[in-house]
Amino acid sequence: MGETKLVHSPLITYGSMLSLLSFTPPFVILMWYTNVHADGSILKTFNHLRENGLQGLINIWPKPTAIAGKLIICYALFEAALQLLLPGKRVEGPISPTGHKPVYKANGMAAYAVTLITYISLWWFGIFNPAIVYDHLGEILSTLIFGSLVFCVLLYIKGHVAPSSTDSGSSGNIIVDFYWGMELYPRIGKDFDIKVFTNCRFGMMSWAVLAVTYCIKQHEEYGSVSDSMLVNTILMLVYVTKFFWWEAGYWNTMDIAHDRAGFYICWGCLVWVPCIYTSPGMYLVKQPVHLGLQLAIYILVAGLLCIYINYDCDRQRQEFRRTNGKSTVWGKAPSKIVASYTTTSGEKKTSLLLTSGWWGLARHFHYVPEILAAFFWTVPALFNHFIPYFYVVFLTILLFDRAKRDDDRCKAKYGKYWKLYCEKVPYRIIPGIY
Numbered sequence: 001m002g003e004t005k006l007v008h009s010p011l012i013t014y015g016s017m018l019s020l021l022s023f024t025p026p027f028v029i030l031m032w033y034t035n036v037h038a039d040g041s042i043l044k045t046f047n048h049l050r051e052n053g054l055q056g057l058i059n060i061w062p063k064p065t066a067i068a069g070k071l072i073i074c075y076a077l078f079e080a081a082l083q084l085l086l087p088g089k090r091v092e093g094p095i096s097p098t099g100h101k102p103v104y105k106a107n108g109m110a111a112y113a114v115t116l117i118t119y120i121s122l123w124w125f126g127i128f129n130p131a132i133v134y135d136h137l138g139e140i141l142s143t144l145i146f147g148s149l150v151f152c153v154l155l156y157i158k159g160h161v162a163p164s165s166t167d168s169g170s171s172g173n174i175i176v177d178f179y180w181g182m183e184l185y186p187r188i189g190k191d192f193d194i195k196v197f198t199n200c201r202f203g204m205m206s207w208a209v210l211a212v213t214y215c216i217k218q219h220e221e222y223g224s225v226s227d228s229m230l231v232n233t234i235l236m237l238v239y240v241t242k243f244f245w246w247e248a249g250y251w252n253t254m255d256i257a258h259d260r261a262g263f264y265i266c267w268g269c270l271v272w273v274p275c276i277y278t279s280p281g282m283y284l285v286k287q288p289v290h291l292g293l294q295l296a297i298y299i300l301v302a303g304l305l306c307i308y309i310n311y312d313c314d315r316q317r318q319e320f321r322r323t324n325g326k327s328t329v330w331g332k333a334p335s336k337i338v339a340s341y342t343t344t345s346g347e348k349k350t351s352l353l354l355t356s357g358w359w360g361l362a363r364h365f366h367y368v369p370e371i372l373a374a375f376f377w378t379v380p381a382l383f384n385h386f387i388p389y390f391y392v393v394f395l396t397i398l399l400f401d402r403a404k405r406d407d408d409r410c411k412a413k414y415g416k417y418w419k420l421y422c423e424k425v426p427y428r429i430i431p432g433i434y
């Protein structure tokens with residue numbers, strides 16, 4: 001892996017890296033504070049900061065505590081043990097630019113089921129009250145912020161001194177190396193894949209665990225769970241279940257196969273996902289909304305449909321690639337482009353690009369149902385406050401940026417074949433618009 005090519009201008013690239021490095025940690029704390037202590041009102045938080053300045057931020061920033069550390073360590077060790085010990089099929093990841101093929105054990109669905117059953121059982125039998133997690137959430141996030149930064153520094157050092165595979169290297173710039181990472185597939189020993197742990201078993205798993213936590217906390221607080229909370233939790237859990245059902249497919253996506261293990265992916269999955277991705281549920285705990293059965297069902301069905309379409313887009317592409325273009329797409333033989341490319345080691349290879357079905361509507365149509373699904377698990381909060389909608393806005397920006405990054409990468413990889421795909425499928429995300 002040689003020099004990192006900049007997609008945007010250096011000013012935008014370094015500016016956005018440095019601002020994300022410095023602003024995301026306080027943002028996580030402000031998100032938690034607004035939802036838990038400021039009635040979900042950005043204005044209240046803003047006024048607090050305006051009156052007290054930087055000291056105001058320091059005052060609300062919870063210190064990492066022993067109990068927060070214990071909760072995180074127990075959870076992380078439990079997930080690491082499940083990752084290592086649960087049985088699963090041997091799965092090969094995509095071949096990397098240096099010709100390396102990572103091998104995984106596909107036991108994500110089992111780990112997900114064991115985690116939720118254990119967590120809910122601990123509560124049910126009175127062994128551990130998940131409301132404790134909500135009550136210490138600020139300290140937990142604060143501990144995660146600092147702990148994950150240390151973790152990213154260790155990843156950076158490991159990338160320099162003990163890379164796990166040939167898919168590693170320095171860009172020559174310390175900020176780029178720390179931010180984007182150095183290793184594509186860092187491992188501890190032969191089997192413990194660090195990105196599977198950070199992205200899937202810690203980050204995505206925490207989304208489900210916290211969704212359940214918020215429900216239980218609301219039940220403890222009000223004696224019942226509101227219909228808005230139920231719709232939010234069901235949709236988020238269905239989404240996370242879909243993720244683990246398809247986890248081996250996720251190992252073929254940009255996050256794993258192209259983005260290296262650095263602050264962007266690892267800190268993002270260890271801190272940003274537990275806080276920001278779960279934030280609509282975090283908001284609803286203390287701001288319950290009564291939707292009524294009919295509205296609740298409409299929102300639930302719309303959300304389920306979006307999650308299904310998003311799943312079907314990913315499934316269609318992966319079936320098409322797995323069967324070497326022989327799967328049916330919407331009942332017909334797929335239309336395709338046979339694209340050849342050269343690996344960094346100079347080998348000539350071919351890939352198939354699907355140009356019908358969902359992938360014929362737009363080159364990244366799958367982002368539309370992804371964004372709409374997030375909207376539908378947020379809209380139970382109705383429109384009293386903006387804060388629960390932050391995730392939808394963030395996701396939209398993230399995915400529009402990701403579509404551009406992916407298009408640029410594919411253009412560099414496939415050259416004239418990608419141009420042909422763009423002529424056949426001219427829209428990037430929204431058919432007829434963009």
Ligand code: NDP
Nearest residue numbers: 252253254255310314317351352353354359366367370406
């Ligand atoms: P993918 O990596 O799954 O898809 C893009 C890749 O697929 C390209 O890099 C290219 O890789 C290949 N490809 C592109 N066009 C075609 C085509 N026409 N036919 C066949 N292969 C093609 O995308 P993402 O990782 O972005 O998304 C995966 C899932 O994760 C989606 O459901 C998405 O919505 C979700 N997601 C969720 C996020 C969140 O934060 N909630 C963030 C990002 C994604 P190759 O080099 O193999 O050709």
